[in-house]
Amino acid sequence: MSTTITLTINGIEQPVAVELGESLLEVLRREGFTSVKHGCDTGDCGACAVLLDGDAIDSCMILAVAADGRAITTVEGLETDGRLHPLQEAMIDAGAVQCGFCTPGTVMSGIDLLSRNADPTEDDVKAALAGNLCRCTGYVKQVDAVLAAARVMKGGPDVGSG
Amino acid sequence: MSDPVDSQGFAVVGHNEPKVDAYALATGKPVFAGDVNHDDALHIAFLASKHAHARIASIDTSRAEALDGVALVLTHENTPATMYTTAGQGYPEPSPYDTRMFNPTVRFVGDRVAAVAAETPEIAHAATKLIDVTYEALPAVLSIDEALAPDAPIIHGEETATGIHDAAHNIVSVVNVDIGDVEAGIADSAVVVDTTCETQYAQHVPIEPHVVQAYLDNDGRLVLLTSTQVPFHVRRIVARVLDLPVHRIRVIKPRVGGGFGAKQEILLENVTGLVTLRTGRRAIAELSRPEEFVSSRTRHPMRVRVRLGAREDGTLRAVDMEVISNTGAYGSHGLTVMSNAGSKTLPLYNRAPDVRYHGRTVYTNLPVGGAYRGYGATQGYFALETAMDELAAKLGMDPVEVRRLNHIRVGETSPIFAAIGEGKPGVEQTVGSCELERCLDIGAEEIGWADKRGMRYRDGPWVHGVGMSIHMQGSGIADVDMGAATIKMNDDGSFNLLIGATDLGTGSDTILGQIAAEVLGVPLAKIVVYSSDTDMTPFDVGAYASSTTYVSGNAVRRAAEEVRAQIVAVASAMLEEDPDGISLDDQHAIGASGERVSLEEIALRSLYGTDQQQIGATASFVGDESPPPFLASFAEVAVDVETGQVRVLDYVAVADCGVAINPHAAEGQVEGAIANGIGYALTEEMLFSSHGRVRNPTLFDYKIPAAPDLPRIRAILVDSYEPTGPMGAKSVAEIGINAPIPTIANAIYDAVGVRLKNSPFTAERVLAALDAAT
Structure with a gap:
């Protein structure tokens, strides 16, 4: 059975036709938001993480209908005025992007952390990324990237270069 | 952590250039095989065996085929019986041909029984449950010891299988190397340790599971867009299994979401390709996470016994390694992973005159082993480095010092280098x-x-x-692995670098681009890297055996040097200077006099002006050592x-x-x-x-x-x-x-x-x- 819900995806409110049993992940990928990756379907890997009303969630673990009327941010919505989000830039600069499959989900969890804690410790970052599995990096450069982004977002780009 | 000291004076190499694909990945562009969205694609689901070992007595797909939305059901009854190995290795593959696309005998819980192609994933999964299979259960072998028992059930008794060492005793492969007399060496040793270590079944867990899309191009050729480490091996093996000429297949490797060896295997491409050939439709197959664990590939579990004999001063007198590797139900990489347990470990300690390596690989009715980062060395080192630690304890020495006394050094060799190869003898080399x-x-x-x-x-x-x-x-398999690279120059003094080398997330596109940029005197931004498309790029064996930087990198270096020579020849004519004095730097050719001409001017002259030619070259490299x-x-x-x-x-x-x-x-x-x-x-x-x-x-x-x-x-x-x-x-x-x-x-x-x-x-x-x- 299908129905139509309203989702605000990356700031654009739109009607979306969904099946009642469909996950938000399936709907977002079908709508072309390919940054939202499909890694496990059980909420364990975090590759499908998006922001739902500002909080990072695994989009495979929520029915699309449960997101009716709510705001979703994916990596596609992070670029402003042709500039990447500081965390995306930090991930690239730190060498934290290897295969890149987990990168979008990891970025969303990092942004969630930075929205709550502008000055995280290394342990804060590790805890925030606990739900985003990465098999390539050993997390070292991912953690560095989140810490670097925090510096940039706090003090402007110049502070982060030190 | 930061740019290291630039000890070699390189301009691009040795620097932390951002990955050439990082922007697309960090912004979530549709760069993976599963990201291409097509409403008209058929979705493939698999029916897996619930038995560890059974003969399929009958299989009835009529109820599945009758389900609305089902396009095709594939079983052993309507697919090629060609025997092959799923191992994505060079030709001829050193793994036994012991499987078909669908086997009439299933050999582990999770073995492939049938595939359904349907309009949606849900219909395809529902249809797999409508396939009626009657199994005739066979006794199963669930451990190394059961496989080697005198009256063990035979796992590969089929007459069509080839390349199995001793199928009647479940032995896939055997390697025996004896250098000197290890028993005499042990007897002559002041201190002896004898230790046996066992490793477990483990899975690679790439965050992106295996995924393939197949479609026909406008000329009716089969195109496979696949998350693979071995696009050229995929093309060759799929061509053989589906009985197509190689030139009727194009394999494109997009970004790969991690492989670690799991994707050095032909698992989904033949089935997806056959669905497309039979239906004319685009088809997609993607393993679920449980399928990735059970039905893709694993690390071969091993039992490794190491005996070390040492003199009183701690130097090794004799080294003996005995390996039994469990390849599971099929022999993919069975010989070579076992071989590497010795060949990648024993040369490290080259002081001992007496060395023995005896290895066997056995079948069991368990999930299938395959290539996995480390490739046998991982299993071998557990026992070897545990034994070295025990030796240090017995000698009362610092474990670091025992290693210092015994490890190989520059200018030295080991007889193991030549004795153990991958399906053939190895290659002598000096470190x-x-x-x-x-x-x-x-x-x-x-x-x-x-x-x-x-x-x-x-x-x-x-x-x-x-x-x-x-x-x-x-660094690659000596005398086996070949990589090639093509470089061509464009109007603006930029270059296309076309490589068969297969970036599976490691960054090889970037580092190969850096090598080309270094030779050609341009920034990395002037190298447009395109990799792994069997129609567009030259051959490369693919990403395995730690080969890409060394083998493909040397191919890129050679191609770039040939292109540099062509550029210098043009510059020589333009500058009216001796070519020997011309260098490339800062996107210019610079003569001994200091006169400069830009690469853009050189390209424009070559493409449109005098002595018109495409500046470009293709070069290959095979390592004669590793x-x-x-x-x-x-x-x-x-x-x-x-x-x-x-x-x-x-x-x-x-x-x-x-x-x-x-x-x-x-x-x-x-x-x-x-x-x-x-x-x-x-x-x-x-x-x-x-x-x-x-x-x-x-x-x-x-x-x-x-x-x-x-x-x-x-x-x-x-x-x-x-x-x-x-x-x-x-x-x-x-x-x-x-x-x-x-x-x-x-x-x-x-x-x-x-x-x-x-x-x-x-x-x-x-x-x-x-x-x-x-």
Whole structure:
């Protein structure tokens, strides 16, 4: 059975036709938001993480209908005025992007952390990324990237270069 | 951590250039095989065997075919009976031809029985449940010992299988190498240790599961867009299995979401391709996470016995390694992974005159082994480096010092290099670069070896210890692996670099671009890298055996040098100067006089002006040796003596990979490999029911390390230069994964005095070992 819900995806409110049993992940990928990756379907890997009303969630673990009327941010919505989000830039600069499959989900969890804690410790970052599995990096450069982004977002780009 | 000292004077090589694909990946562009969205695609689902071993007596697909939305059902009755190996290796593959697309006998729980192609994934899955199969159960073999029992059931009795060493006794392959007289050497030794270690079933867990799309192009050719490490092997093997000419298939490798060896295997391409050929429709197959665990590939579990004999001064007199490898139901990589357990480990200790390696690979009715980062060396090093630690303890020596006394050095060789190859003898070689001594110095200093070893610092129930191990790997398969590169010059003085080399997330597109940029005197931004499309790029064996930096990198270097010579010839005419005095730098050709002409002017003249020609070249490279990278590994652990839990508090991995073309990328390889190895050492284990069913095929129940589970892994790259490497580089991708199991086992011993010989070192195993010791 299908129905139509309203989702605000990356700031654009739109009607979306969904099946009642469909996950938000399936709907977002079908709508072309390919940054939202499909890694496990059980909420364990975090590759499908998006922001739902500002909080990072695994989009495979929520029915699309449960997101009716709510705001979703994916990596596609992070670029402003042709500039990447500081965390995306930090991930690239730190060498934290290897295969890149987990990168979008990891970025969303990092942004969630930075929205709550502008000055995280290394342990804060590790805890925030606990739900985003990465098999390539050993997390070292991912953690560095989140810490670097925090510096940039706090003090402007110049502070982060030190 | 930061740009290292630019010791070789390179402009692009040795610098942390951002990856050429990082922007697309960080912005979520549709760059993976599953990202291309097509409403008209058929979706493929698989029916898997519930039996560990059974003959399919009958299979009735009529109810599935009648389901609305089902386009096609494939079984052994309507698919090619061609025998092949799923191993994505060079031709001829050194793995037995012991499987068909669908086998009439199923050989493990999870073996492929049928596939359904339907309009939606849901319909395809529903239809698999409507396939009626009658099985005739056969006795199953669920361990190495059962496989080798005198009256063991035969797993591959089919007459059509070829390349099996002794099918009647479930033996896939045998390697016996005897150098000198190892028994005499052991008898002549002052100190002898004899240790046996066993490793578990483990899975690669790429975050992107296997995924393939197939479609027909406008000329009716089959196109496979596939997440693979071996596009050219995919083309060759699919052509054979589907009885198509190679030229009727195009394989495109997009971005790959991690492989680690799991994608050096032809698993989905033949089925997806056949669906497209039969229906004319685009088709997509994607493994679910449980299928990825059970039905893709695993690391071969091994039982490895090592005997070491040493003189009183600690130098090795005799080394004996005996390996039994479990390849599961099919022999994919069965011979070569077992061979590497010896060939990538024993040359490290080349002092002993008497060396023996005896290895066997056996079939069982369990999931299938395959290539997995480390490729047998990982399993071999557990026993070898545990034995070296035991030897140090028996001699009353520092484990670091015992390694220093015995490891191979520059200018030295080992008879093992020539004795064990991959399906044929190996290649003699002399080590041209080895900075292990400095790796040991730095690692010992960083971990605090002198202060912490034997101290057994105690914090409540937690007892601390430090452990170490050393390692080598190779750089490609000598005399086997070939890579090629094409470079052509464009109007604006930029270049296209076309490579068959297969970036599976390692950053090889970037580092190969850096090599080309270095030779051609341009920034990386002027190199447009395109990789792994069998229609568009030259051949390369693919991403495995730590080959890309060395083999493909040397091909790129050669192609770039040929292009440079062509550019210099044009510049010579333009500048009216001797070509020998012309260099390329800063996007210009610069004569001995200091006169300059830009690459853009050279390109425009060549394409549109005088002596018109496309400046460009293709070059190939095959290694006549396989220079080993080296690694010294140190860890500090804490063991909870009440619960048996082990925590890794600090990890230092010091690597000699020659010149790191891109230090960030090289460090990332070491950091990721160590993380993967820590999971393998402590938590990762496929568990089986008494009927051979995997009990934990989810990321909840099969625990890979998450960020809070790991210390900040400290990867340190030492200055080194490999004379035969491109810009002095060797490989680095695999070696790190060999280290955590022995390093952590040895650290546990330092902390609590017990030796763990079965991985992973779960709390239960550690507690049992502690209990047994008291």
